[in-house]
Every structure is written in structure tokens, then in C-alpha cells.
Amino acid sequence: MKATAKAHTNIALIKYWGKRNEKLILPTNSSLSLTLDGFYTETTVNFNEELTEDTFSLNGTTITGNQYDRVSKFLQLIRDHAGIPNVYADVHSINHVPTAAGFASSASGFAALAGAATKALNLDISDEELSKITRQGSGSACRSIYGGFAEWQMGEKEDGSDSFAVPIVPPDHWDVRMAAVVLSDTMKDISSRVGMKRTVDTSVFYEGWLSAVPHDLAEIKQGIIVKDFEKVGAIAESNCLKMHATTLGADPPFTYWLDKTMRVMQKVREIRAMGIPAYFTIDAGPNVKVLYLPEYESKIEQILREIPGVSNVTLSKPGQGISYL
Ligand code: DP6
Numbered sequence: 223m224k225a226t227a228k229a230h231t232n233i234a235l236i237k238y239w240g241k242r243n244e245k246l247i248l249p250t251n252s253s254l255s256l257t258l259d260g261f262y263t264e265t266t267v268n269f270n271e272e273l274t275e276d277t278f279s280l281n282g283t284t285i286t287g288n289q290y291d292r293v294s295k296f297l298q299l300i301r302d303h304a305g306i307p308n309v310y311a312d313v314h315s316i317n318h319v320p321t322a323a324g325f326a327s328s329a330s331g332f333a334a335l336a337g338a339a340t341k342a343l344n345l346d347i348s349d350e351e352l353s354k355i356t357r358q359g360s361g362s363a364c365r366s367i368y369g370g371f372a373e374w375q376m377g378e379k380e381d382g383s384d385s386f387a388v389p390i391v392p393p394d395h396w397d398v399r400m401a402a403v404v405l406s407d408t409m410k411d412i413s414s415r416v417g418m419k420r421t422v423d424t425s426v427f428y429e430g431w432l433s434a435v436p437h438d439l440a441e442i443k444q445g446i447i448v449k450d451f452e453k454v455g456a457i458a459e460s461n462c463l464k465m466h467a468t469t470l471g472a473d474p475p476f477t478y479w480l481d482k483t484m485r486v487m488q489k490v491r492e493i494r495a496m497g498i499p500a501y502f503t504i505d506a507g508p509n510v511k512v513l514y515l516p517e518y519e520s521k522i523e524q525i526l527r528e529i530p531g532v533s534n535v536t537l538s539k540p541g542q543g544i545s546y547l
Contacts, residue, residue: 223268223269223270223309223342223343223344224266224267224268224269224342225266225267225337225338225339225341225342225546226264226265226266226267226338226546226547227264227265227333227334227335227336227337227338227341227544227545227546227547228262228263228264228265228334228337228544228545228546228547229262229263229265229329229330229331229333229334229337229363229366229367229543229544230257230258230259230260230261230262230330230333230366230369230541230542230543231257231258231261231262231263231319231325231326231327231329231330231366231541232255232256232257232258232329232330232362232365232366232372232541233255233256233258233325233400233503233505233511234253234254234255234362234365234503234505235254235255235256235371235442235454235457235458235461235503235513236252236253236254236255236435236438236439236442236457236458236461237253237461237462237465237505238251238253238361238362238374239251239418239421239431239465239468240418240421240422240428240431240432241361241418241419241422243380243382244419246357246358246381246382246385247357247358247359247360247361247382248376248377248382248385249361249374249376249385250376250422250432251376251431251432251435251436252373252374252375252376252435252436252439253362253365253373253374253376253439254365254371254372254373254374254390254439254442254443255362255365255371255372255374256370256371256398256400256540257365257366257368257369257370257371257372257393257540257541257542257543258325258400258538258539258540258541259538259539259540259541259542260318260536260537260538260539260541261318261319261325261330261538261541262318262319262330262334262541263315263316263317263318263319263327263330263331263333263334264315264316264318264334264547265313265314265315265316265331265334265335265337265338266313266314266315266338267297267311267312267313267335267338267339267341267342268311268312268313268342269306269309269310269311269339269342269343270309270310270311270312271309273309273310273311273312274310275294275310276290276293276294276297276310276311276312276313277311277312277313278290278293278294278313278315279313279314279315280315280316280317281315281316281317292359293313293335296332296335296336296358296359297310297311297313297335297339299355299358300336300339300340300343300345300355303345303355304343304345306343311339311342313335313338315331315334315335317330317331319331325402326362326414326505326506326507328359328360328362328363329360329362329363329365329366330363330366331359331360331363332356332359332360332363332366333356333363333364333366333367333544334544335359336352336355336356336359336363337352337356337367337544337546338546340352340355341546349367349368349543350386350388351386352367352544353365353367353374353386353387353388354382354383354385354386357374357382357385357386357387358382361374362374362414364386364387365387366543366544367387367543367544368387368388368389368393368543368544369389369393369394369540369541369542369543370389370391370392370393370394370395370396370540370541371389371390371391371395371396371446371540372387372388372389372390373387373388373390373439373443374386374387375387375388389543390443390446390447391446391447393540393542393543394540395446395449396446396449396540397515397516397539397540398451398454398513398514398515398516398540399513399514399515399516399519399537399538399539400511400512400513400514400537400538401511401512401514401522401523401526401535401536401537401538402509402510402511402534402535402536402537402538403486403509403510403511403512403526403529403532403534403535404509404532404533404534404535404536405480405482405483405486405508405509405510405531405532405533412476412478412506413506414505414506417469417476417478417506418506420472420473420474420476421468421469421471421472424472424473425468425469425471425472425473426471427467427468427470427471428468428471430464430467430468431464431465431467431468434461434464435461438457438460438461438464441453441457442454442457442458442461445457451499451515452499454501454513455499455500455501455513456501458501458503458513459501459502459503461503462502462503462504466478466479466504478504478505478506478507478508479504479508480508481531482508482529482530482531482532483504483508483509483510485529485530485531486502486510486512486526486529486532487502487504487510489525489526489529490502490510490512493522493525498514498518498521498522499514499515499518500512500513500514500518500522501513501514512526519537523535523537
């Protein structure tokens, strides 16, 4: 009972920022992302009736503690779903998401784990079902089932049965690119999980965030369908700023930005003023992702690399959905 799956990371253009149910990972708002090539996780899951517990290795190192617990708890969901609650697994993951590239690996990690585990057990499930299962490992991971642009529809039901991601266009619909601008000194002290909870619980700006998302989402989807880059970029940038604004209204207040983060944001505005369309987005950390069109790639890369404080710039194309090896 063994299978290997490969899943790519994704970056949200409309952010998932808040849970209404922490156990089932049900969000307070729908979100939308672009899956990226180049950064992915490959995971092999081998269920074995002889094992007395799960094992987990990441890039060849045995993992224990919190990270192990999260993986094992997630596998338990799948075991229970399959009706074999006591059959444990050896899990081997290889992360092709270098920390130096400034991407979180939980999205590709949980998508690959869900894919490999369900495949190993021969569960005959739709992408929708797989997305629902994956969501319970890490919310943003439920969008990594698909290539290109995917929307995580928040759903309304208490049991989460209507909360899953769907592709909104075919994966090869539109070649837009994303540069990850990595800043040195990137240790993040407030994880996305902790940051979003504090924001939901305490931010005086949270209501404003919730009321803004439906409009941003509807508009960006239109923009993606008709390939209106300026529209898509402008909405992504403003949605990101609204998400980050909520953290300043939290108690205690916090921000993921460094001075360097703002320097890159300002440079992106200057790039636009030069007549090159480019827009930024930022997740729960200081690094900046820049959205641009392929024809401006070399110019954008050159400008971003010259910004003081930038330690690396990595370029990505749209990536494929989950696959099995
Ligand atoms: C800012 O998916 O990492 O990147 O569901 O608690 O595992 P958990 O959170 P996670 O949060 C991602 C937050 C974000 C925005 C996004 O990817 O939509």
C-alpha cells in the first residue's frame, strides 16, 4: 500500500485570512491562488500493517515533535476515512521548496501527503474530495490540488462538506509569472496560523476585511478570465494590503513587514511608473512576491536584484496540479 505524489506550492492573490472552525480548518473568506512550477514536494506514503506508529522523514531527516504530530494527525483522518484506523505508515518527503526561496512549504507538503496517502489506499476520490481532505492539513494546501488559478470556496456548512478548492480556468490558460523576492533576516516569529487567529479574535479592522473580499474575488476572477493583467495585479495588491492592515488593528498589534519589505513594495510602484506592469503580494512573512508578464521578465529580475537588502530572487511560471509518480 504505497504511492508517491508530487504537489506544487501556491501563492494567494486573494488571501485566506481567518478560520471559522479551527479543527476542520474552515475559513471565514474564500480565497484564490496561482500554483507555481519549480517549487514542489514529493511524498511517498507506505502503509504497513506491521508498524505500530507512523514515521516521517523530511529531506532524509527523521522528524519528531510538532511537525510529526501534525503529519500523523492528518494521516489519522485518512485512515479513519478508509476504515483502517490502526494501519500506520512510513512517510518520506522531499521538499523542493528551499527556505532560501522564501516560500512556505505547508501548501505543497500537505497536498502531496494527502495525494500519496489516498492513492496508497486506493481511495477512489474526486479532486473535490481530495481538496477537502487536504484542507484539514493546512488551509492553503487545498488549492495546490490544481494547476494554475484555483479558488477555495469557503462554503457555509458546519461540517465543511462545501469548503474546497476548484480550478477557475484550465491550468495553461495564462502565462503570468511570479518573482519571489527574498529578504535576509526572514525568521518569522508569528506563524500564519497564530497570526490569523489573533486577527480574527482581536482586530478592529477584521470586519472591514471580511466585507471587502467578496468584491475583490468576483473582480479578480473576471480579470483572470479575460486576461486583464492590470486588473488582476491591482486587485491582488490591494487585497494583500487589506489583509496586512488587519494585523495592525490586532491586540497586541503586529506586522509581518520589515523596512526592506516596504522598500520592495515601493520599487514595484516605481517599476509601474516606468510603464512596466508589475504588482506585489505578501504572505505571513516579510518576503515579497511580484506578479509580472513574461515579456518583462529579464528587466524585472534585474531591477529586483539591485534593491538593497534583497538576498535572492527566484522566478516561477504557473505550475501543474497534483501528479502521481
Ligand atoms: C497568508 O494555510 O498556512 O499565506 O490553515 O493554519 O495551515 P493553516 O494556514 P496556512 O495560511 C496561509 C495564509 C496566507 C494566505 C493564503 O495562502 O491564502
